[in-house]
Amino acid sequence: xxxxxxxxxxxxxxxxxxxxxxxxxxxxxxxxxxxxxxxxxxxxxxxxxxxxxxxxxxxxxxxxxxxxxxxxxxxxxxxxxxxxxxxxxxxxxxxxxxxxxxxxxxxxxxxxxxxxxxxxxxxxxxx
Numbered sequence: 001x002x003x004x005x006x007x008x009x010x011x012x013x014x015x016x017x018x019x020x021x022x023x024x025x026x027x028x029x030x031x032x033x034x035x036x037x038x039x040x041x042x043x044x045x046x047x048x049x050x051x052x053x054x055x056x057x058x059x060x061x062x063x064x065x066x067x068x069x070x071x072x073x074x075x076x077x078x079x080x081x082x083x084x085x086x087x088x089x090x091x092x093x094x095x096x097x098x099x100x101x102x103x104x105x106x107x108x109x110x111x112x113x114x115x116x117x118x119x120x121x122x123x124x125x126x127x
Contacts, residue, residue, distance in 0.1 A: 023052035027059055037065040038091050050095035063102035064091050079109030079117040
């Protein structure tokens with residue numbers, strides 16, 4: 001089950017309670033993979049998913065993404081290690097969990113070698 005960002009093509013957002021109920025129904029019906037991103041909302045979608053999986057975390061594989069940031073109204077693509085670490089810590093907090101099953105880059109930062117970005121994942125796991 002994937003979650004997307006701004007509601008423009010999909011209409012106005014539904015109340016949180018309704019969306020939490022929908023996610024819980026999906027999980028109880030056998031959906032086991034949930035995919036979100038810090039940019040959806042921005043940030044609010046991770047909070048919503050975190051609330052929805054409370055008490056059923058062991059029933060889902062959870063993915064979230066990083067790499068897109070808005071600053072001064074402009075979109076930035078980020079893959080530098082300090083940003084990756086800060087984005088991961090913020091996602092963990094918003095999702096109210098201590099482990100993300102699949103954490104991946106939403107867009108590739110062409111100013112940072114991919115090896116540097118990927119190594120940040122490994123370093124963060126080890127320390």
